[in-house]
Amino acid sequence: MKKLINLFSLTVVLLSFAACGEQTDAVESGVxxxxxxxxxxxxxxxxxxxxxxxxxxxxxxxxxKLTRNGEVVPxxxxxxxxxxxxxxxxxxxxxxxxxxxxxxx
Amino acid sequence: MPEIPEFWxxxxxxxxxxxxxxxxxxxxxxxxxxxRIQPKSMWNLGGSILLYLGTTAAWISIYxxxxxxxxxxxxxxxPTILKDHENxxxxxxxxxxxxxxxxxxxxLGSRILKMxxxxxxxxxxxxxxxxxxxxxxxxxxxxxxxxxxxxxxxSEDCAEFE
Numbered sequence: 001m002k003k004l005i006n007l008f009s010l011t012v013v014l015l016s017f018a019a020c021g022e023q024t025d026a027v028e029s030g031v032x033x034x035x036x037x038x039x040x041x042x043x044x045x046x047x048x049x050x051x052x053x054x055x056x057x058x059x060x061x062x063x064x065k066l067t068r069n070g071e072v073v074p075x076x077x078x079x080x081x082x083x084x085x086x087x088x089x090x091x092x093x094x095x096x097x098x099x100x101x102x103x104x105x
Numbered sequence: 106m107p108e109i110p111e112f113w114x115x116x117x118x119x120x121x122x123x124x125x126x127x128x129x130x131x132x133x134x135x136x137x138x139x140x141r142i143q144p145k146s147m148w149n150l151g152g153s154i155l156l157y158l159g160t161t162a163a164w165i166s167i168y169x170x171x172x173x174x175x176x177x178x179x180x181x182x183x184p185t186i187l188k189d190h191e192n193x194x195x196x197x198x199x200x201x202x203x204x205x206x207x208x209x210x211x212x213l214g215s216r217i218l219k220m221x222x223x224x225x226x227x228x229x230x231x232x233x234x235x236x237x238x239x240x241x242x243x244x245x246x247x248x249x250x251x252x253x254x255x256x257x258x259x260s261e262d263c264a265e266f267e
Contacts, residue, residue, distance in 0.1 A: 024188050043175030057188065059179050092182030 022047070025054040026093040032056065033103075036082045044075050046100070048086060058086065058097040068102040077102060107265040109257070116173040116255035123166040127242060129159035130201060134231045141228055149224075153208050156231070160201045167198055177254040186248055193241035200234035 024047070034050035044060040060066070066073055078084075083103040089096045136152030170191065178184050208227045211220060248254040259265065 022188075022192075024185055026183075026185060040175075043178075045175065045178075057184065059175075059184075061179060094178075094181055094184050 024057040029090045031087050033085045036080050039078050064097045065099045107260045109265045116176045118169040119173040122169045126159045126162035126166055129155050133159050134235050137228050156205050160205045163198045167194055181252050190244035193237050197234050197237040197241050204230035
């Protein structure tokens with residue numbers, strides 16, 4: 001019985017950690033390079049993991065310019081794992097992507 | 106001239122659907138807790154029905170919250186609060202789901218655990234989930250009342266209401 005109760009407690013703790021989800025960071029305006037961690041096409045949103053291990057949550061605006069090899073490409077050109085260079089404007093704690101350049105797969 | 110936006114906007118479905126599970130789940134906790142103090146089948150069965158209904162409604166409100174997320178995030182000054190709200194909501198829903206699954210074992214006849222132990226586990230899980238539910242609700246309120254998430258702000262001269 002004691003083992004089962006311990007198992008129950010462990011499950012609650014693990015469930016809590018598992019459901020905590022991803023944390024995002026606010027950074028200053030500027031240009032950052034990183035890897036696309038996740039793409040949410042329905043929300044035109046991407047998560048970018050920077051080299052200093054920060055996670056940027058970027059919602060594309062109408063003004064966001066997405067390019068590859070200097071050419072403008074549609075949002076569906078983005079995939080998880082790609083290396084990107086993003087120019088960000090910080091408004092409050094919101095990060096508006098001004099431009100996103102796909103560097104490589 | 107500014108216009109009053111349509112009421113049935115995508116982002117409005119979340120506040121419309123989120124308050125029902127909050128009420129139902131809090132009532133479920135109360136019923137299950139009362140059952141521990143004053144064992145009566147009414148408290149247990151009532152609490153179980155409320156728990157299943159509330160958990161289902163909680164997942165529906167998470168779905169509507171995801172729909173609202175894509176719209177309101179672009180206008181918030183601090184979207185990290187929205188992310189915390191989302192994480193807390195998922196945690197709450199999973200904990201109530203776990204409580205509902207354990208609670209179902211009572212009716213299916215658990216051979217692994219004694220009924221008393223199972224019943225206490227359900228209550229403890231629900232109490233922990235209630236703590237997270239309260240915090241998720243607080244964050245949701247802060248998004249609305251401090252950052253006007255999903256809220257139409259009328260023009261200064263209220264011309265659209267004339």
